[in-house]
Amino acid sequence: MTGAPPPAPGVPAGPSLMPVSTDPPVEYYCDYAWLGAETAAAGVTVHVHGGTIQAVSTGGSRPHGARHLAGLTLPGFANTHSHAFHRALRGRAQRGQGNFWTWREMMYSVAELLTPERYFALARAVYAEMALAGFTVVGEFHYVHHGPGGARYGDPNEMGRALLAAAQEAAVRLVLLDTCYLEAGPGRAVEGAQHRFADRDVDEWAERATQLARVDGAVVGAAIHSVRAVPPAAARLVADWARQRSALLHFHCSEQAAENEEALAAYGATPVELLDGAGAVGPRSVAVHATHLSDADAKTLGESGTGVYMCPTTERDLGDGIGPARRLFALGSPLSLGSDSQAVVDPFEEMRGLEMNERLASRRRGNFNAVQLLETATAAGCRALGERAGGRLGPGAPADLVTISLDGPGLAGITEDFLVEGAVFAAGPGDVTDVVVAGRPVVAGGRHLLVGDVAGALRLAINALTQP
Amino acid sequence: MTGAPPPAPGVPAGPSLMPVSTDPPVEYYCDYAWLGAETAAAGVTVHVHGGTIQAVSTGGSRPHGARHLAGLTLPGFANTHSHAFHRALRGRAQRGQGNFWTWREMMYSVAELLTPERYFALARAVYAEMALAGFTVVGEFHYVHHGPGGARYGDPNEMGRALLAAAQEAAVRLVLLDTCYLEAGPGRAVEGAQHRFADRDVDEWAERATQLARVDGAVVGAAIHSVRAVPPAAARLVADWARQRSALLHFHCSEQAAENEEALAAYGATPVELLDGAGAVGPRSVAVHATHLSDADAKTLGESGTGVYMCPTTERDLGDGIGPARRLFALGSPLSLGSDSQAVVDPFEEMRGLEMNERLASRRRGNFNAVQLLETATAAGCRALGERAGGRLGPGAPADLVTISLDGPGLAGITEDFLVEGAVFAAGPGDVTDVVVAGRPVVAGGRHLLVGDVAGALRLAINALTQP
Numbered sequence: 002m003t004g005a006p007p008p009a010p011g012v013p014a015g016p017s018l019m020p021v022s023t024d025p026p027v028e029y030y031c032d033y034a035w036l037g038a039e040t041a042a043a044g045v046t047v048h049v050h051g052g053t054i055q056a057v058s059t060g061g062s063r064p065h066g067a068r069h070l071a072g073l074t075l076p077g078f079a080n081t082h083s084h085a086f087h088r089a090l091r092g093r094a095q096r097g098q099g100n101f102w103t104w105r106e107m108m109y110s111v112a113e114l115l116t117p118e119r120y121f122a123l124a125r126a127v128y129a130e131m132a133l134a135g136f137t138v139v140g141e142f143h144y145v146h147h148g149p150g151g152a153r154y155g156d157p158n159e160m161g162r163a164l165l166a167a168a169q170e171a172a173v174r175l176v177l178l179d180t181c182y183l184e185a186g187p188g189r190a191v192e193g194a195q196h197r198f199a200d201r202d203v204d205e206w207a208e209r210a211t212q213l214a215r216v217d218g219a220v221v222g223a224a225i226h227s228v229r230a231v232p233p234a235a236a237r238l239v240a241d242w243a244r245q246r247s248a249l250l251h252f253h254c255s256e257q258a259a260e261n262e263e264a265l266a267a268y269g270a271t272p273v274e275l276l277d278g279a280g281a282v283g284p285r286s287v288a289v290h291a292t293h294l295s296d297a298d299a300k301t302l303g304e305s306g307t308g309v310y311m312c313p314t315t316e317r318d319l320g321d322g323i324g325p326a327r328r329l330f331a332l333g334s335p336l337s338l339g340s341d342s343q344a345v346v347d348p349f350e351e352m353r354g355l356e357m358n359e360r361l362a363s364r365r366r367g368n369f370n371a372v373q374l375l376e377t378a379t380a381a382g383c384r385a386l387g388e389r390a391g392g393r394l395g396p397g398a399p400a401d402l403v404t405i406s407l408d409g410p411g412l413a414g415i416t417e418d419f420l421v422e423g424a425v426f427a428a429g430p431g432d433v434t435d436v437v438v439a440g441r442p443v444v445a446g447g448r449h450l451l452v453g454d455v456a457g458a459l460r461l462a463i464n465a466l467t468q469p
Numbered sequence: 470m471t472g473a474p475p476p477a478p479g480v481p482a483g484p485s486l487m488p489v490s491t492d493p494p495v496e497y498y499c500d501y502a503w504l505g506a507e508t509a510a511a512g513v514t515v516h517v518h519g520g521t522i523q524a525v526s527t528g529g530s531r532p533h534g535a536r537h538l539a540g541l542t543l544p545g546f547a548n549t550h551s552h553a554f555h556r557a558l559r560g561r562a563q564r565g566q567g568n569f570w571t572w573r574e575m576m577y578s579v580a581e582l583l584t585p586e587r588y589f590a591l592a593r594a595v596y597a598e599m600a601l602a603g604f605t606v607v608g609e610f611h612y613v614h615h616g617p618g619g620a621r622y623g624d625p626n627e628m629g630r631a632l633l634a635a636a637q638e639a640a641v642r643l644v645l646l647d648t649c650y651l652e653a654g655p656g657r658a659v660e661g662a663q664h665r666f667a668d669r670d671v672d673e674w675a676e677r678a679t680q681l682a683r684v685d686g687a688v689v690g691a692a693i694h695s696v697r698a699v700p701p702a703a704a705r706l707v708a709d710w711a712r713q714r715s716a717l718l719h720f721h722c723s724e725q726a727a728e729n730e731e732a733l734a735a736y737g738a739t740p741v742e743l744l745d746g747a748g749a750v751g752p753r754s755v756a757v758h759a760t761h762l763s764d765a766d767a768k769t770l771g772e773s774g775t776g777v778y779m780c781p782t783t784e785r786d787l788g789d790g791i792g793p794a795r796r797l798f799a800l801g802s803p804l805s806l807g808s809d810s811q812a813v814v815d816p817f818e819e820m821r822g823l824e825m826n827e828r829l830a831s832r833r834r835g836n837f838n839a840v841q842l843l844e845t846a847t848a849a850g851c852r853a854l855g856e857r858a859g860g861r862l863g864p865g866a867p868a869d870l871v872t873i874s875l876d877g878p879g880l881a882g883i884t885e886d887f888l889v890e891g892a893v894f895a896a897g898p899g900d901v902t903d904v905v906v907a908g909r910p911v912v913a914g915g916r917h918l919l920v921g922d923v924a925g926a927l928r929l930a931i932n933a934l935t936q937p
Contacts, residue, residue, distance in 0.1 A: 130881075361787055
C-alpha cells in the first residue's frame with residue numbers, strides 16, 4: 002500500500018487479478034471458441050503465460066495437460082458500469098407506482114445503511130455473482146464515499162478500498178470510477194443520503210481521488226456524477242484531473258428527460274452541451290445512458306469518439322426509455338454494456354436487449370449483429386474501462402475466458418454454424434460453467450472457486466442491510 | 470380414439486394429463502407458495518385428489534408423507550400461444566437485416582420440412598422444454614395441416630394428432646387451436662409453404678376441425694390465422710363454428726402495421742373492425758398481439774371482453790413494437806402470455822417484459838404489479854385456453870404446481886416479504902426445480918421425468934429438420 006492507511010478490520014487485501022508475469026504457462030482447450038468471426042472455431046487451444054494470452058491455435062486436438070473447456074468459450078464480459086450496492090434493492094423496489102425519482106428514494110435508503118464492512122461484504126458477493134455470470138472486469142461508478150451525514154472516515158477512501166478488496170476476493174478486475182458529487186441540483190445543497198456522496202468541493206474530491214489512485218493495485222478513473230450533481234466549473238476541473246493523468250472519465254448523462262429540462266432551465270444548455278463545454282467529452286470518456294439526446298448532442302458524442310454505455314435491463318426497469326444506440330454507433334461512439342442497478346446480472350440479456358430495443362424502436366431486425374453485440378459486451382467494454390487489449394481471445398489480451406454449456410435446453414439444437422447467435426440471443430447466466438480471469442480459474446462447474454456459496458454470501462450481506 | 474384412424478407409426482398415444490378422478494390423494498408441502506396475495510404464504514400444504522386441488526392449508530408443518538417442494542411454489546404457467554416448430558429457428562434467424570416479413574420466409578422454409586413424425590419429435594421436445602420452464606398448459610396455434618404442396622394426409626388431422634401425442638409424452642396439457650388459413654392475402658392464392666397451411670375453403674377447415682375435436686382427449690378450439698389469410702365471410706363461418714360449440718376462438722391481429730394497411734386497402738376496415746364484423750370478438754376470443762390498434766380498435770376489444778395475448782420476447786425479436794397492454798387491460802381485455810415463436814421459452818421474462826415494455830413506453834414504473842403479472846401468466850392464461858378454474862393454488866383447480874429454488878444467486882437476499890416480486894422480476898427457467906401437472910410430478914430436480922434428456926431430444930429433432 003502506498004499513501005494510505007491499511008484497510009479497515011474485516012476488509013482484507015486480496016491477491017492481484019491483473020495478469021502477473023510470474024504466473025506459469027497453462028493451456029486451455031475449448032471445444033468451440035469465438036475468435037471474432039461470424040462463426041465459432043472448433044478445437045481451439047488458448048496458450049496463457051503470465052496471465053496473458055500468448056497464442057491461440059485452432060483445429061487441433063487437445064494438447065496433453067491442457068485444461069478442457071467444454072461448450073463455447075467467449076472472452077470475459079466487461080461490466081462497464083456497476084453500482085454494487087443497488088443489488089440490495091433487487092425485488093424490493095417493485096411495489097407501488099412511481100418512476101426513476103421514486104426509485105431513487107429507495108436507493109438512497111439503502112445507501113444510508115452502508116458501512117465499509119457491510120459494503121465490502123455486499124460488493125464481494127455481488128462481484129462474485131457477476132463472475133458467475135461471466136463478467137471478468139467491472140467498472141464501479143463509486144459515489145458512496147463518506148459516513149452517515151457526510152462524516153469523513155479516518156481514511157477518506159475507506160469505502161473505495163472496501164470495493165477494491167471485495168473485487169479481489171471475488172476475483173474480478175475492478176476499475177474504480179471515483180465519482181465527484183457536489184450538489185443536489187443546480188445551486189441546491191445536498192440533502193439526506195447525498196451527504197454521503199458529496200465532497201465539500203472539487204478540490205477535496207481531487208485530493209481524495211488522487212490518494213485512491215495511489216493505493217497499490219488500484220485502477221482509478223474519474224467520474225462526474227451528472228450535471229445535476231456537479232456544476233460546470235467543477236466538471237471542468239474533474240475533466241482536467243482526468244486529462245492530466247490520461248485517466249478515464251465517465252458521467253451519467255440524459256438518463257431522464259427531467260434532467261435535460263433542469264439543465265436547460267439552470268444553464269440554458271443540455272447536459273451534453275455542458276459536458277462538452279467542460280472539456281469532458283472525447284475518446285477517454287463514457288457517457289452513461291445517453292437516453293434522451295438532441296440531434297446535436299448525439300453528434301457531439303459520436304464525432305468526439307465519446308463512448309456510450311447502455312444498460313437495457315436497467316433502462317427498462319427504471320422507465321428511462323430507449324436510447325439512440327444505433328445512431329450513436331453510426332456517428333462514432335463505441336458502445337458498452339453492463340449491469341448498472343443489478344436489476345439482473347446477465348450479460349446475455351444486456352447484449353440482446355441492446356438489439357431488441359432497437360427493434361422495438363425501428364421495427365427492423367438486424368440493427369446490430371451477434372458479432373457486434375459480443376464485441377460491445379467484451380472488447381469495447383474493456384476499452385471503455387481502459388483495457389485496450391482486453392475482451393478478445395487473442396495474443397496480448399488478459400486471459401479472461403467464459404465458457405457456456407451447450408447442453409442446456411435453451412441452446413440445444415443450435416448447430417455449429419449458429420453458436421455465436423445462439424450465445425447472444427438465447428443464453429443466460431445459468432449456462433456459464435467456467436470463468437477464467439487473468440489465466441486463473443475462478444468459476445468451474447458453475448461454482449465460484451473462491452467465494453464458494455455466492456447465494457449465501459449475498460443473503461448475509463443483504464440481510465445485514467435490510468434487516469440490520 | 471373416436472372418429473379418426475389410429476396415429477401414424479412413430480406417433481404414440483400417451484396418458485391423459487387432464488385431472489383423472491381415479492388418481493389417489495397426494496399432498497405437497499411447500500416452504501412458500503403464492504396463493505394470490507401480495508406476499509407468499511409460508512408452510513403451505515396442497516391437498517390433491519384426482520389430479521385436482523381439494524384444499525390448501527397454511528401455517529402448518531409438513532404432514533407425514535407429504536412431498537416436499539422447497540423454495541417458492543407458484544401455479545403452473547399457461548403458454549397461451551405457441552407455434553412449436555418455430556423452435557427450430559432459434560439462433561438460426563438472427564443473421565442479416567430484415568423485418569417480420571423476412572423472418573417469415575425463414576419460418577416458411579422450416580415449415581416446408583415438417584412431416585408428422587418430425588413434428589411429433591420436435592413438439593415433444595419443445596413441450597418438454599416448456600415444462601422445464603414451468604409451463605403446464607399450452608395453446609398451440611396450429612396451422613401446418615397438410616403435406617408438401619398441400620397434399621392431404623390419409624387422416625387430414627395427422628399433424629394435429631402428432632401434436633396431441635407430443636404434448637401427452639411431454640406431460641403438458643394441450644389446447645389445439647385449429648387454424649383456418651385460406652389465402653396469401655386479400656384475394657391472393659396461397660403459395661409455397663402456405664399450401665401446407667391452407668384448407669380449400671372454410672367448409673373443409675370446419676370438417677377437419679370437427680373431426681379433430683372428436684379425437685379422444687383432444688381439446689380443440691378454432692383459430693382465424695389473420696385477416697390476411699381468411700377473408701371476412703370465411704372468418705364469420707369460423708366464428709359461427711366456435712360459437713355453436715362454445716369453443717375458443719383465437720386470431721392473430723394487427724401484429725404489423727403493414728397488416729393494417731393491407732386490410733384498410735382491401736376492405737376499408739382495420740383487422741379488429743373486420744373481426745368484429747365477422748362476430749369474432751367477445752369473451753371466448755383472444756386477439757394475438759394486438760400491437761398496432763386504433764383507439765376504436767382498443768375499445769372494441771376491451772368493451773367486448775376479448776382477451777389479448779402478448780409475447781414481449783417475440784414482439785421484441787420480430788420488431789413488432791410495443792402494444793397497448795395497460796390500456797387494453799383498463800378497457801376490459803384480460804391479458805395472457807406465452808412463448809409464441811420460442812425465441813426463448815421463459816414465462817418469467819414474458820411477465821416482466823409486459824411491464825418493462827409499458828415502462829419503456831410510459832416512462833413510469835408499476836404499471837402492472839407482480840400479482841397482476843403472475844395472474845396474467847397463470848389464471849388469465851388458463852381462462853384464455855378455456856380452463857376456467859386453472860392457474861391458481863386453490864380448491865377446484867387442476868393441481869399444476871411450479872417450484873422455483875431460492876438458492877440461486879439471482880434470488881438470493883430477496884426476503885420473505887418480497888418473494889413474489891423476486892419471482893416475477895428476477896427469476897428464470899433455470900430456477901425451476903419441480904413441476905407438477907394435474908397432480909403428477911413431471912419435473913423434479915430440474916429434470917423432466919418422462920422425456921429425460923430434453924436437450925438431446927431437441928438436438929435430434931432439430932437436426933432432422935435443419936440437416937435432413
